[in-house]
Amino acid sequence: MSDAPVTLSQVAREAGVSLATASRAINGSATRSVREDLRERVLEAARRLAYSPDPSAQAMARGRTTALGLVVHDIADPYFSTIAAGVARAAERAGLIVTLASTEHSSARELAFVELARRQRSRAIILAGGRLEPEGDAGVASGGGPDDGAPVPGALEAALNAFQEAGGGVALVGQPIGGLPVVEIANADGAADLARALHGLGYRRFAVLAGPDGHRTAADRTAGFTGALAELGSPVAPDDVLTCPFTRDGGYSAMGDLIKRADAGRLPELVFAVNDVMAVGAMAAVRDAGLSVPDDVAVAGFDDIHTLRDVSPGLTTVRIPLAEVGELATELALGRAERTRTTVRGEVVLRDSTPPRPPATPADDA
Amino acid sequence: MSDAPVTLSQVAREAGVSLATASRAINGSATRSVREDLRERVLEAARRLAYSPDPSAQAMARGRTTALGLVVHDIADPYFSTIAAGVARAAERAGLIVTLASTEHSSARELAFVELARRQRSRAIILAGGRLEPEGDAGVASGGGPDDGAPVPGALEAALNAFQEAGGGVALVGQPIGGLPVVEIANADGAADLARALHGLGYRRFAVLAGPDGHRTAADRTAGFTGALAELGSPVAPDDVLTCPFTRDGGYSAMGDLIKRADAGRLPELVFAVNDVMAVGAMAAVRDAGLSVPDDVAVAGFDDIHTLRDVSPGLTTVRIPLAEVGELATELALGRAERTRTTVRGEVVLRDSTPPRPPATPADDA
DNA sequence: CTGTTAGCGCCTTCAG
DNA sequence: CTGAAGGCGCTAACAG
Numbered sequence: 001m002s003d004a005p006v007t008l009s010q011v012a013r014e015a016g017v018s019l020a021t022a023s024r025a026i027n028g029s030a031t032r033s034v035r036e037d038l039r040e041r042v043l044e045a046a047r048r049l050a051y052s053p054d055p056s057a058q059a060m061a062r063g064r065t066t067a068l069g070l071v072v073h074d075i076a077d078p079y080f081s082t083i084a085a086g087v088a089r090a091a092e093r094a095g096l097i098v099t100l101a102s103t104e105h106s107s108a109r110e111l112a113f114v115e116l117a118r119r120q121r122s123r124a125i126i127l128a129g130g131r132l133e134p135e136g137d138a139g140v141a142s143g144g145g146p147d148d149g150a151p152v153p154g155a156l157e158a159a160l161n162a163f164q165e166a167g168g169g170v171a172l173v174g175q176p177i178g179g180l181p182v183v184e185i186a187n188a189d190g191a192a193d194l195a196r197a198l199h200g201l202g203y204r205r206f207a208v209l210a211g212p213d214g215h216r217t218a219a220d221r222t223a224g225f226t227g228a229l230a231e232l233g234s235p236v237a238p239d240d241v242l243t244c245p246f247t248r249d250g251g252y253s254a255m256g257d258l259i260k261r262a263d264a265g266r267l268p269e270l271v272f273a274v275n276d277v278m279a280v281g282a283m284a285a286v287r288d289a290g291l292s293v294p295d296d297v298a299v300a301g302f303d304d305i306h307t308l309r310d311v312s313p314g315l316t317t318v319r320i321p322l323a324e325v326g327e328l329a330t331e332l333a334l335g336r337a338e339r340t341r342t343t344v345r346g347e348v349v350l351r352d353s354t355p356p357r358p359p360a361t362p363a364d365d366a
Numbered sequence: 367m368s369d370a371p372v373t374l375s376q377v378a379r380e381a382g383v384s385l386a387t388a389s390r391a392i393n394g395s396a397t398r399s400v401r402e403d404l405r406e407r408v409l410e411a412a413r414r415l416a417y418s419p420d421p422s423a424q425a426m427a428r429g430r431t432t433a434l435g436l437v438v439h440d441i442a443d444p445y446f447s448t449i450a451a452g453v454a455r456a457a458e459r460a461g462l463i464v465t466l467a468s469t470e471h472s473s474a475r476e477l478a479f480v481e482l483a484r485r486q487r488s489r490a491i492i493l494a495g496g497r498l499e500p501e502g503d504a505g506v507a508s509g510g511g512p513d514d515g516a517p518v519p520g521a522l523e524a525a526l527n528a529f530q531e532a533g534g535g536v537a538l539v540g541q542p543i544g545g546l547p548v549v550e551i552a553n554a555d556g557a558a559d560l561a562r563a564l565h566g567l568g569y570r571r572f573a574v575l576a577g578p579d580g581h582r583t584a585a586d587r588t589a590g591f592t593g594a595l596a597e598l599g600s601p602v603a604p605d606d607v608l609t610c611p612f613t614r615d616g617g618y619s620a621m622g623d624l625i626k627r628a629d630a631g632r633l634p635e636l637v638f639a640v641n642d643v644m645a646v647g648a649m650a651a652v653r654d655a656g657l658s659v660p661d662d663v664a665v666a667g668f669d670d671i672h673t674l675r676d677v678s679p680g681l682t683t684v685r686i687p688l689a690e691v692g693e694l695a696t697e698l699a700l701g702r703a704e705r706t707r708t709t710v711r712g713e714v715v716l717r718d719s720t721p722p723r724p725p726a727t728p729a730d731d732a
Numbered sequence: 733c734t735g736t737t738a739g740c741g742c743c744t745t746c747a748g
Numbered sequence: 749c750t751g752a753a754g755g756c757g758c759t760a761a762c763a764g
Contacts, residue, residue, distance in 0.1 A: 007756095007757060019736090033733075038733090052481065054487070056421075056422045060423055061757075061759040076447050077447075081443075088467070100464050100466040305673070307646075307673050308673065310614065312650075312653060374742065384751045386752080387750060390743090400749075423742045423756095424742060427742040427756060428742085428744095428756090
């Protein structure tokens with residue numbers, strides 16, 4: 001049963017035609033065409049021999065692979081694995097093989113993978129997940145020097161550009177880099193919607209578990225949330241915006257700090273954690289302190305991670321259709337989308353972690 | 367800026383040596399060796415030119431890719447994404463690229479990917495996740511799911527064998543196929559341990575949400591659990607072993623049935639769902655019925671999915687080190703493990719969903 | 733419309 | 749120890 005791989009030339013011989021004809025019959029050459037009966041014969045022979053082309057050889061002859069690179073920070077994170085599921089589905093539809101890279105948050109590895117993809121002549125590459133902002137990136141620095149620091153981010157952009165110039169498709173998920181195609185997530189808008197909804201429920205005093213400094217997604221969500229609240233006349237005090245890691249443990253310990261601090265004062269009415277995983281950590285901290293969500297504090301998150309939909313009490317959040325985001329990014333990377341830039345908007349999902357709150361007594365803010 | 371990919375011959379020219387020498391210097395030929403100074407020169411030139419080999423070309427010349435295929439049912443499922451994280455890590459250590467296939471539970475697709483891997487001459491392939499048992503094994507095929515036209519039972523095994531004979535490494539995760547290398551998970555033992563622990567806590571009347579008929583993993587967990595209980599003198603009545611899908615919704619609706627049925631009788635003391643995701647669904651059903659876990663029913667699961675560690679009440683479960691399983695499978699597939707078969711044993715984790723239960727009144731079992 | 737002929741980039745016998 | 753030459757499987761100009 002040892003099948004030496006069937007080659008195209010075997011198929012050609014079996015069908016009694018030349019190698020070239022067999023090739024054209026099988027993958028329909030763009031320029032040449034093949035007589036119907038010959039094509040039939042070739043296809044028939046291929047089927048009989050269970051022929052299937054060698055991707056490496058095709059890649060070499062065509063100068064282009066059939067691979068789609070997907071780069072994520074951590075495939076075990078449900079945020080990324082859901083995006084990956086969308087990418088996998090869309091890639092299969094497009095007849096592409098997806099090669100996965102889980103960088104474990106190392107931007108060096110991220111860069112290495114982009115370069116590998118170029119070298120390997122991948123058809124396209126998708127980068128999911130934000131990178132940290134360059135330090136001290138204060139917006140519009142007048143004049144913009146020819147080389148403004150930030151070695152790593154700049155290198156990534158350069159690598160991506162090189163990849164694109166070499167004919168590869170690129171799509172980013174989450175946040176833009178240069179002018180590259182991107183599926184943006186309306187983080188600020190979603191968080192603002194959430195803030196308004198919560199304000200509408202009667203909440204007035206908020207705290208935010210804001211993720212780490214320099215984390216763009218976290219910053220956008222925080223800004224959207226606090227911005228909307230400020231407009232509504234319930235500004236969040238700077239002290240109530242806590243920096244912490246973007247993880248479950250980050251949420252847990254930041255909430256712990258909040259609670260400890262509250263011993264000397266009082267807890268905010270509601271704590272917004274900038275992602276669901278952090279929110280769940282925060283809820284655990286509340287429980288571990290012997291307090292209750294939502295009786296002592298309400299909690300809200302962001303993303304609507306599917307696996308977390310059944311936590312109790314149900315977590316109020318902003319639903320992002322992550323799998324669709326993955327599919328969209330694939331279309332984009334393959335150049336099959338109309339535009340080169342899409343924004344996916346989230347939808348506020350109110351659950352039991354933030355029940356309506358009867359109007360506070362006006363004197364409450366003493 | 368348009369870098370035409372750097373080739374080995376450019377490096378050779380730059381270093382002033384022949385192509386062959388450059389090749390030997392860079393990837394250390396097994397038979398020939400290269401003079402130290404020449405090697406240095408080549409490596410230096412390669413670095414200067416930022417050379418990196420073209421995987422397709424190497425694959426063609428060597429007749430073997432540098433790719434590791436990973437086939438899972440659904441990459442969005444935390445069970446699989448955690449395994450994938452382990453595989454990704456181990457693969458990177460081994461200098462391999464992982465190509466991901468998410469079959470969405472289609473065994474036809476699974477088969478297709480194995481064949482693709484062979485054609486593509488992947489270095490190795492890892493199949494995670496159980497396949498359904500061959501029909502007729504279960505006997506009582508009452509109202510099971512409609513079979514989605516599974517291919518010939520032996521087809522997958524044949525494809526895997528062909529892949530292996532063609533020089534590829536194979537590893538399965540979860541359950542064996544033929545004599546192929548496998549990382550087995552001690553499902554029955556883990557479930558038995560869990561049963562004993564729960565019995566030790568004082569529980570006596572159990573029900574099992576057992577997953578679908580023919581699902582081997584589910585069946586093993588169910589058998590381990592009920593077997594241990596029978597030995598302990600608290601057998602589970604067949605009626606209390608409920609067939610249902612292996613999903614959150616499966617757990618939810620089966621638990622709903624149990625509750626509905628209990629209106630006319632009583633609830634079991636503890637419900638064991640054969641995986642955490644189902645258990646969480648079951649807990650949701652309990653809540654939605656206005657009941658409480660653990661006051662009205664205790665609930666236990668299996669896997670210890672990381673994202674679910676903070677559900678409330680904390681879910682008692684059997685911890686399987688999924689990421690390690692992925693790493694192990696990679697070692698196995700690469701032939702780097704001692705043995706060709708490993709069993710990973712889980713560890714019972716008791717949490718608040720199954721508090722100790724005071725000895726029931728003897729008359730309770732009327 | 734079909735067949736012949738170069739390579740794609742690299743590895744690996746073979747000579748030198 | 750090093751260089752030259754052949755070929756992996758396939759595609760894409762070229763003839764015919």
